[in-house]
Amino acid sequence: MASPLLKVGFYRAACPSAEAIGCDASVLLDSTPGKPAEKDHPANNPSLRGFEVIDEAKAQIEARCPKTVSCSDIIAFAARDSGFKVGGINYAVPAGSRDGHVSLSDDVAQNLPxxxxxxxxxxxxxxxxxxxxxxxxxxxxxHSIGVSHCSSFSNRLYSFNATHPQDPSMDPKYV
Ligand code: HEM
Incomplete structure (x- = not known):
């Protein structure tokens, strides 16, 4: 449960743009010659997928209301709708994020765990x-939905260390 000290809209007075600038969809931007974008960093490529779904949603929304809805908000809405479809969860999405114009592969390693x-x-x-x-x-x-490449975790199952091929910190049933 969330701490009782936290509340929705906490930054509304102190920093009204905090929620709006939280996400800028920079991961959707393509690399340009000599300037690799976030989406092409090894942490994202080939893992990150579904770009065509966002592109299609953006195309349909642009047709109705041109230059109004950001890709950043579309991603947030799509995440909400996916969760609802798959798991029956639902939540309100604070909208108003604006899209960034810069995406640098070098930003990925220092930010993504x-x-x-x-x-x-x-x-x-x-x-x-x-x-x-x-x-x-x-x-x-x-991570309750989606896929992972074996290379992201197989060392914990088969070749953890000399004494333990399986990571002993993992629940054996989960292994
Ligand atoms: C706790 C820090 C996190 C770590 C270390 C992490 C790491 C990973 C890794 C290793 C994969 C598999 C990539 C592959 O092997 O191709 C993955 C997949 C995924 N992650 Fe995370 N992640 C983290 C947080 C998040 C958060 C905060 C979200 C979104 C709220 C998220 C959403 C996803 C989704 C949806 C997939 C599946 C993608 C697909 O089906 O193709 N992750 N993550």
Whole structure:
């Protein structure tokens, strides 16, 4: 449960744009010659997918209301709708994010947590973005759906270390 000290719209007075600038869809931007974008960093490519779904939604929305709805908000709406379709969860999405125009592959490594981070490292990574441990656990629920490449976790199942081929910190049933 969220801390009783937290509330929706907490930054409304102190920093009204905090929610609006939280996400800029820069991961959708294509690389240009000599300037690799976020989407082509090894942490995202070939993992990140579904670009065509967002492109199609954007095309249909542009046809109705040109230059109005950001790709950033479309991603947030799509995430909400996917969660609703698959798991019957629903939530309100604060909209109004504007799209960024810059995407740099070099920004990825210092911001995205790698799959081998321990709990402490993950907490630090999220806290640098102003996200609590509680929010980290909640957001991690995104992994209830979707796929992962074996290379992201197979070392923990087959070749952890000399004494333990399987990561002993994992629940054996989960292994
Ligand atoms: C706790 C920090 C996180 C780590 C270390 C992490 C790591 C990963 C890894 C390693 C994969 C598999 C990539 C592959 O092998 O191709 C993955 C997939 C995924 N992650 Fe995360 N992730 C984190 C947080 C999040 C958050 C906050 C979200 C969204 C709220 C998210 C959404 C997803 C989704 C939807 C997939 C599946 C993509 C697909 O089906 O193709 N992750 N993540």
């Amino acid at each position: 790698p799959p081998f981070f321990n709990a402490k490292q993950l907490e630090d990574n999220f806290s640098r973005k102003g996200l609590s441990r509680d929010e980290m656990v909640t957001l991690s629920g995104a």
